[in-house]
Amino acid sequence: MTYALVSLSVPLFCALLLTLAGPKLDSRHAGQIAIVCSALSLVAAWFALMQMAELNQTILLELGGWESGLAIRLRLNPLSSLLLLFTAFMHVLIGVYAAFSRQGVSRDFWPLSSFLHGSLAALWLSADLFNLYITLELLGLTAVAMVALAGKKAYKPAANYLILSLVASLFYLLGVALIYGRYGSLDVVLLSLQTQSDLLTRIALLIMTAGLMLKAALWPLHLWLPAAHANAPTAVSALLSGLVVKGPLFILFLLWSEVAPVDLAQQIGPVLAIAGMIALVAGGLSAMRSPYIKTLVAYSTVAQLGYAMMALGLLLTWQLPQMHVALWLFVIAHGLAKATLFLAAGEMQATLGTKRISGLRGATQTVPVAMFAFAVAGGSLIGLPPSGGFLAKWVLLQPLLSEPQNWPWAFGVLLGTLVSAAYIFRVVAISFDRARINPPDIRPDRVGHWLALLPALMVWGMALTGDWLIQLLAGSSV
Amino acid sequence: MSALLTWTSALPVLIILSSLIPGLLIFATPEHARTRRTVLNLTGIVVKLILVGLMLRGVSQGLEFRFELNFLPLAPLVLHGDALSLQFITLSSILWLATTIYAIGYLEGSPLRSRFFGYFSLCVSATVGLALAGNLVTFLLFYELLTLSTFPLVVHRGTPAALRAGRVYLAYTLGGGALLLMGIALLHALIATPDFVPGGYLLQHIDNYSLGFQVAFVLMIAGLGVKAALIPLHSWLPQAMVAPAPVSALLHAVAVVKAGAFGIIRVVYDVYGVEASTLLSLTQPLLWLAAATMIYASVRALQQQDIKRRLAFSTVSQVSYITLGVALAGPVAAVGAIVHLVHQGLMKVTLFFCAGNFAETLGIHKVQEMDGLGKRMPWTMAAFSVGALGMIGVPPIAGFISKMYLGMGALEVDQPWVVLVLAGSALLNAAYFLPLLYRGWFGKPPAKGWKEDNFYGQRFETHWMLLIPALFTAVLSILVGVFAGSIFSPLGWSELIVSREFVQ
Numbered sequence: 001m002t003y004a005l006v007s008l009s010v011p012l013f014c015a016l017l018l019t020l021a022g023p024k025l026d027s028r029h030a031g032q033i034a035i036v037c038s039a040l041s042l043v044a045a046w047f048a049l050m051q052m053a054e055l056n057q058t059i060l061l062e063l064g065g066w067e068s069g070l071a072i073r074l075r076l077n078p079l080s081s082l083l084l085l086f087t088a089f090m091h092v093l094i095g096v097y098a099a100f101s102r103q104g105v106s107r108d109f110w111p112l113s114s115f116l117h118g119s120l121a122a123l124w125l126s127a128d129l130f131n132l133y134i135t136l137e138l139l140g141l142t143a144v145a146m147v148a149l150a151g152k153k154a155y156k157p158a159a160n161y162l163i164l165s166l167v168a169s170l171f172y173l174l175g176v177a178l179i180y181g182r183y184g185s186l187d188v189v190l191l192s193l194q195t196q197s198d199l200l201t202r203i204a205l206l207i208m209t210a211g212l213m214l215k216a217a218l219w220p221l222h223l224w225l226p227a228a229h230a231n232a233p234t235a236v237s238a239l240l241s242g243l244v245v246k247g248p249l250f251i252l253f254l255l256w257s258e259v260a261p262v263d264l265a266q267q268i269g270p271v272l273a274i275a276g277m278i279a280l281v282a283g284g285l286s287a288m289r290s291p292y293i294k295t296l297v298a299y300s301t302v303a304q305l306g307y308a309m310m311a312l313g314l315l316l317t318w319q320l321p322q323m324h325v326a327l328w329l330f331v332i333a334h335g336l337a338k339a340t341l342f343l344a345a346g347e348m349q350a351t352l353g354t355k356r357i358s359g360l361r362g363a364t365q366t367v368p369v370a371m372f373a374f375a376v377a378g379g380s381l382i383g384l385p386p387s388g389g390f391l392a393k394w395v396l397l398q399p400l401l402s403e404p405q406n407w408p409w410a411f412g413v414l415l416g417t418l419v420s421a422a423y424i425f426r427v428v429a430i431s432f433d434r435a436r437i438n439p440p441d442i443r444p445d446r447v448g449h450w451l452a453l454l455p456a457l458m459v460w461g462m463a464l465t466g467d468w469l470i471q472l473l474a475g476s477s478v
Numbered sequence: 479m480s481a482l483l484t485w486t487s488a489l490p491v492l493i494i495l496s497s498l499i500p501g502l503l504i505f506a507t508p509e510h511a512r513t514r515r516t517v518l519n520l521t522g523i524v525v526k527l528i529l530v531g532l533m534l535r536g537v538s539q540g541l542e543f544r545f546e547l548n549f550l551p552l553a554p555l556v557l558h559g560d561a562l563s564l565q566f567i568t569l570s571s572i573l574w575l576a577t578t579i580y581a582i583g584y585l586e587g588s589p590l591r592s593r594f595f596g597y598f599s600l601c602v603s604a605t606v607g608l609a610l611a612g613n614l615v616t617f618l619l620f621y622e623l624l625t626l627s628t629f630p631l632v633v634h635r636g637t638p639a640a641l642r643a644g645r646v647y648l649a650y651t652l653g654g655g656a657l658l659l660m661g662i663a664l665l666h667a668l669i670a671t672p673d674f675v676p677g678g679y680l681l682q683h684i685d686n687y688s689l690g691f692q693v694a695f696v697l698m699i700a701g702l703g704v705k706a707a708l709i710p711l712h713s714w715l716p717q718a719m720v721a722p723a724p725v726s727a728l729l730h731a732v733a734v735v736k737a738g739a740f741g742i743i744r745v746v747y748d749v750y751g752v753e754a755s756t757l758l759s760l761t762q763p764l765l766w767l768a769a770a771t772m773i774y775a776s777v778r779a780l781q782q783q784d785i786k787r788r789l790a791f792s793t794v795s796q797v798s799y800i801t802l803g804v805a806l807a808g809p810v811a812a813v814g815a816i817v818h819l820v821h822q823g824l825m826k827v828t829l830f831f832c833a834g835n836f837a838e839t840l841g842i843h844k845v846q847e848m849d850g851l852g853k854r855m856p857w858t859m860a861a862f863s864v865g866a867l868g869m870i871g872v873p874p875i876a877g878f879i880s881k882m883y884l885g886m887g888a889l890e891v892d893q894p895w896v897v898l899v900l901a902g903s904a905l906l907n908a909a910y911f912l913p914l915l916y917r918g919w920f921g922k923p924p925a926k927g928w929k930e931d932n933f934y935g936q937r938f939e940t941h942w943m944l945l946i947p948a949l950f951t952a953v954l955s956i957l958v959g960v961f962a963g964s965i966f967s968p969l970g971w972s973e974l975i976v977s978r979e980f981v982q
Contacts, residue, residue, distance in 0.1 A: 429641055429648070
């Protein structure tokens with residue numbers, strides 16, 4: 001637990017330090033400090049994970065020393081330690097990219113990204129609905145500020161994002177208030193023993209769900225996402241798509257798999273799963289039609305979250321702990337792959353001087369590394385073996401296929417696979433066009449391109465640890 | 479991985495690495511470093527051939543070559559060299575040698591050769607991996623990698639036509655891959671994924687899951703049938719003809735369609751087993767499908783005026799001989815199917831090399847333009863004739879042997895109508911190949927000269943790197959027919975495989 005606390009507090013202190021130092025620190029030094037802090041947090045998270053892998057049980061910590069019910073409770077299990085590690089890794093990676101690639105970021109990026117890191121870490125460790133509200137609010141505000149870093153053109157999407165984010169938080173808060181009024185407790189573990197499926201609980205849960213789905217951009221509440229993610233600076237887009245939308249998803253998962261009574265969960269399950277299937281197809285079709293590179297990548301986030309939603313919905317419907325493995329494998333594989341997609345897309349945009357997909361003609365010749373990274377990461381989104389995306393899809397498919405009455409769900413997964421393949425290879429095929437090559441405006445930035453490739457290689461490498469990952473996550477089922 | 483890495487477990491990995499590592503190095507080779515690229519290519523091939531030779535010796539002495547790595551729960555990554563995988567590996571390694579030399583000559587002076595040869599080597603690595611795969615999950619992995627590594631080759635020229643063909647290719651193969659994944663995942667959900675076993679591993683569960691098994695079979699055969707170009711999933715193959723000639727050779731003979739056919743062999747023999755597939759009444763529909771493909775594609779081939787397109791439809795027809803032999807579900811037909819994997823590869827690669835030579839030397843693409851070719855390019859035309867006659871089934875060329883075994887196999891399992899189909903297909907083969915030979919040898923060269931005439935007046939009729947591979951594979955197709963009785967011929971080896979498969 002100590003390790004996890006270190007992993008949580010280092011980025012928070014870092015954010016505080018960078019904010020206090022203000023303009024006295026120039027961007028380069030601020031960047032170095034932030035990267036070092038993320039790296040420290042990464043190491044701590046690694047130890048926490050190793051400890052968890054050994055113990056394989058849940059550790060609870062009451063902050064402040066009060067007894068449960070009053071105290072703020074933190075909870076560490078294999079899942080949260082894995083997410084801590086994942087968050088820290090993404091921050092180190094994106095930080096290094098932001099610091100060393102030619103597409104620099106402004107000084108304000110650093111305190112914000114540290115803050116984002118800290119609030120996410122807090123979110124993974126919280127086990128209290130109000131705590132979760134605070135982390136969610138911090139996350140949303142930081143994310144909005146980061147979108148706005150892109151300058152004037154991003155102000156409008158950022159403002160929209162802000163309003164939606166606030167509305168969503170209010171919805172969630174209202175639900176929290178109702179729950180507190182009904183049960184007099186907000187602790188997830190305590191609530192899981194108390195909740196009943198009465199009208200008030202239903203309403204509270206539904207309101208909270210609506211808020212969370214809006215925040216996580218789950219279909220049909222996803223419309224804000226493409227504009228916000230596509231207009232943010234490259235490094236920020238990668239963080240937003242890779243990490244931020246997973247925060248509300250985690251809360252949604254806690255809410256329905258632990259807090260909600262089983263019969264309610266079984267009722268909402270199919271709805272979520274069907275919404276997930278629609279998200280897969282509708283998001284994929286939008287991605288297929290999009291004329292812009294980054295918008296395509298952003299819509300693919302909407303589609304891929306559909307897999308996660310499907311896993312969550314079926315987990316609730318059948319109360320199958322195995323699905324929870326699929327859900328989090330999707331989250332991690334998608335995060336890594338999406339980091340590559342956004343970094344590669346950003347690099348290609350900068351080098352070729354075009355936002356349009358049609359501008360990628362001949363990209364295999366002009367920006368080979370970035371294009372290769374894009375294709376490799378895309379392979380994981382499609383779920384080609386042996387990538388992380390494949391691993392997740394495989395785990396998801398197993399229970400769907402074992403009983404003939406579940407086969408229609410598997411058909412949904414098949415459809416999702418085909419649609420993802422269509423939009424990824426739409427980009428890849430154009431890049432092989434030799435007929436009318438778009439010459440680069442500037443020389444490719446080698447560091448940036450290779451850094452973009454790194455997470456893609458990791459998501460393929462992830463498959464080799466598949467057995468271990470599945471065991472680890474299966475151990476932390478709730 | 480806990481077990482010590484002995485040479486028998488390392489060898490399958492090394493065989494894959496022997497083309498993978500040169501491939502990755504070639505990507506990093508600058509375009510103008512021609513010598514370095516050639517050396518890398520040839521080193522890889524030589525090393526691979528030596529390693530394959532070692533494994534051949536080991537397997538014929540009964541050694542086990544197995545490598546295992548944890549991957550999915552109950553489905554590890556397994557590489558396993560058995561007699562059947564060696565049949566395929568030996569074929570693709572030898573043809574890789576021929577095709578690489580051919581490609582070096584063919585692409586001389588054209589741009590992006592490092593990219594081309596890089597993907598070419600990756601493609602061979604995927605093929606070899608697929609042959610060595612010891613269970614379905616591993617097979618799937620390499621099957622998809624093969625799709626991904628051939629796509630850049632199909633669109634290599636980067637023209638609008640090439641891109642269109644590439645998109646069609648991807649749509650078909652990725653769709654097929656997704657179906658295959660579904661089938662494999664379904665089987666895994668029912669009974670996990672053990673290693674391939676001669677005789678299959680389903681029989682004991684057949685009472686519990688017969689519906690699941692049937693659905694999985696249909697899904698897997700549909701997925702494999704895309705690459706094996708079974709109707710109605712064959713249309714990508716003729717379209718992919720826009721790719722450079724070495725790529726066509728690779729698609730048709732060395733890797734892609736073979737991967738599909740090989741997969742069908744594996745699924746029927748080593749997963750389902752002949753007995754279970756018959757009990758589930760799966761073989762008969764497959765047999766009809768294969769027979770229909772043979773006849774339909776031959777008729778389509780007759781209609782084509784483009785030489786490469788005619789050859790493409792001929793491939794569709796010839797590869798389904800393999801499926802036909804598998805679906806007959808008898809030992810003699812099995813020998814015919816497995817040996818045809820090699821024979822068709824040798825003959826078809828010869829034909830594609832020759833077609834490429836005609837196009838590169840004289841700019842000939844159409845059947846009508848072939849008049850009098852034999853006078854200008856006698857060696858190439860001779861090689862072409864060997865390939866074509868072999869396809870028709872003239873003894874002693876390789877094709878005869880496979881057809882004979884397939885026919886005998888059909889009689890053995892009491893399906894005499896198949897013999898009629900075989901005969902009909904042979905007639906159609908003759909009808910679409912003999913006119914080409916007639917024009918080539920007995921037609922009059924065009925009075926106003928050839929469209930273009932490269933390499934005229936040189937030592938050979940065309941670039942030596944284009945000619946030698948074609949002659950080499952033509953000679954091989956005769957040799958494997960003449961020496962079919964020896965144990966080291968493809969036929970002898972196929973009988974060894976079948977004796978292990980059908981042991982009761």
